Amino acid sequence: MPPSTLSQLLSERKIKALILDLDGVITQTAKVHANAWKKMFDDYLLQRGEQESVVYKPLEIATDYRDYIDGIPRYDGVRNFLASRNIVLPEGTATDAPGKETVAGLGNLKNNYFKKLIEQGGVQVYPDTVAFLQNKIAQGFRTAVISASKNCQPILAAAGLEELFEVRVDGVVSVELGLKGKPAPDVFTEAARQLGVQPQEAAIFEDALAGVEAGKAGGFALVVGINRTDETSELLKHGADLVLDKFPTE
Structure with missing residues (x-):
């Protein structure tokens, strides 16, 4: 049996929300x-x-x-x-x-x-990510962006991407709420809480090893590693359920 595609996994696991890391997943700022x-x-x-x-x-x-x-x-x-x-x-x-x-x-x-x-x-974005998000938002998925950076909001604004996300949990919010940094799952669980979903109803998209570890530790339904730097095996080893070189057009 061929491996499930991302869309199949989102459907099979009844995913309602997508939580994406900023640097290296959405923008080329990593x-x-x-x-x-x-x-x-x-x-x-x-x-x-x-x-x-x-x-x-x-x-x-x-x-x-x-x-x-x-x-x-x-x-x-x-x-x-x-x-x-x-x-x-x-x-x-x-x-x-x-x-x-x-x-x-x-x-x-x-x-x-x-x-x-x-x-x-300037701020360069990954077009595959933006197209994927626009498609999934049209299908009714909830969306959040997370980042360890305190520059998340101005980067999103400079890239014209703020409207794609209902929730932002970044370095500024983490300090305000006393959230632990990755590999602790705090930023992801807080994003899910603000979206009004359980971790078992959300998918995580991360390019950092600490990020996929955090997604796995938080008990999220799906942890997707985004492989921008040829680290497929490491992303899988640290907790990714699926690794993609780029977002699908489906």
């Missing part, structure tokens, strides 16, 4: 985030290494970004990556100046780099 992280950390590690007469290994997007940063709250990403280089910094506060040698200061500097890159290059 690459922008990765480049901003690399610039910030490489500059910091070079400067610190010169002061300590130590050579620190630069950030590798294919491994370090995926394993320590992708899909999780910004300051958690700073902390995780620094730990991989045996560096511990004071936490600082959200008001720390960008570049201050604290977890918050480095995270704020990364955010500045990200915003500059967006200003220079």
